[in-house]
Amino acid sequence: xxxxxxxxxxxxxxxxxxxxxxxxxxxxxxxxxxxxxxxxxxxxxxxxxxxxxxxxxxxxxxxxxxxxxxxxxxxxxxxxxxxxxxxxxxxxxxxxxxxxxxxxxxxxxxxxxxxxxxxxxxxxxxxxxxxxxxxxxxxxxxxxxxxxxxxxxxxxxxxxxxxxxxxxxxxxxxxxxxxxxxxxxx
Amino acid sequence: xxxxxxxxxxxxxxxxxxxxxxxxxxxxxxxxxxxxxxxxxxxxxxxxxxxxxxxxxxxxxxxxxxxxxxxxxxxxxxxxxxxx
Numbered sequence: 001x002x003x004x005x006x007x008x009x010x011x012x013x014x015x016x017x018x019x020x021x022x023x024x025x026x027x028x029x030x031x032x033x034x035x036x037x038x039x040x041x042x043x044x045x046x047x048x049x050x051x052x053x054x055x056x057x058x059x060x061x062x063x064x065x066x067x068x069x070x071x072x073x074x075x076x077x078x079x080x081x082x083x084x085x086x087x088x089x090x091x092x093x094x095x096x097x098x099x100x101x102x103x104x105x106x107x108x109x110x111x112x113x114x115x116x117x118x119x120x121x122x123x124x125x126x127x128x129x130x131x132x133x134x135x136x137x138x139x140x141x142x143x144x145x146x147x148x149x150x151x152x153x154x155x156x157x158x159x160x161x162x163x164x165x166x167x168x169x170x171x172x173x174x175x176x177x178x179x180x181x182x183x184x185x186x
Numbered sequence: 187x188x189x190x191x192x193x194x195x196x197x198x199x200x201x202x203x204x205x206x207x208x209x210x211x212x213x214x215x216x217x218x219x220x221x222x223x224x225x226x227x228x229x230x231x232x233x234x235x236x237x238x239x240x241x242x243x244x245x246x247x248x249x250x251x252x253x254x255x256x257x258x259x260x261x262x263x264x265x266x267x268x269x270x
Contacts, residue, residue: 007218021218065253068244075202075237082209082230090216108212 009094009101010113019170022093022163025138028156032088036081043073083108093154095166100143102152116152118174120145124167126160143167188250195245199238206234 004018012018023029030037047070051058057066090105100116121143128139133156141154141163157163210227217223 006220008220009218061249062253062256064244064247064249068241068248071237071241071244075234075241078230078233078237079202079205079209083205086209086212090212092218094218103216105216108208111216 007094009092009103011101011115012096013098017097018094019097020095020163020166022095022154022157024088024091024156025133025136025158027132027136027138029085029088032084033081036077036084040074040077040081043070043077046070091155093157095163095170097170100152100167102154114152116143116145118171121167121171122146124164124171126164128160141167187254191250199242203238206231206238209234 007018007021087105087107092103094101102114104112106112123144125142126139127142128134133139138156138158139160141160143152145152154163210231213226214223
């Protein structure tokens, strides 16, 4: 179980309590990483199998050049793997007792942070589309708000129905709470 | 020619190192948990440094002049075939 008290994010208030943190489902992350993983397996398989099939490769005068090429591919694959992982895993939705914060990593140099207060929530919908999402239980949660950005979307998160219920409960609680409790309104 | 190849490699090496450093910075700066950030950076940096070092070593083991001479042997030179 993750210790949520250690979670830190830009703009976190001192008394704010993090209730849940959602990342994309592992399968969604894996689909983004698929090509890098596929080429890594081929390359590493090539390292293991080719010298056995063609013993002349390693004794050829150009062997260091081939090793250099293979190593360069591995280096770029490792970098690409982490760049994609950063792009996908760093998309995060943080549910606190005051608000929902969405940190969206568009690419390495493009990051967007948006937040949603519970009193603006009008409607919450969960959506699971496709065979794999239905089997593995992941999908989107769409939060309809009265604010400037009308929709707040949690993309491909695990168990979207439970998340929808949780947001509805928090929004209800906030709606029925006395106005003085709205400490984050300023 | 070897000097040009070395110069290109130096530029590439600096570029790749800079991207690697930026990945480390990004993980440390934006990760939600300090513990997992450190673990991810250790994993990334150790493998990355290993590959980078192996890459530099294998680059300097290549006989670029010999390789270029071999490549020239395969190059199509029109003057060789212009007699007929």
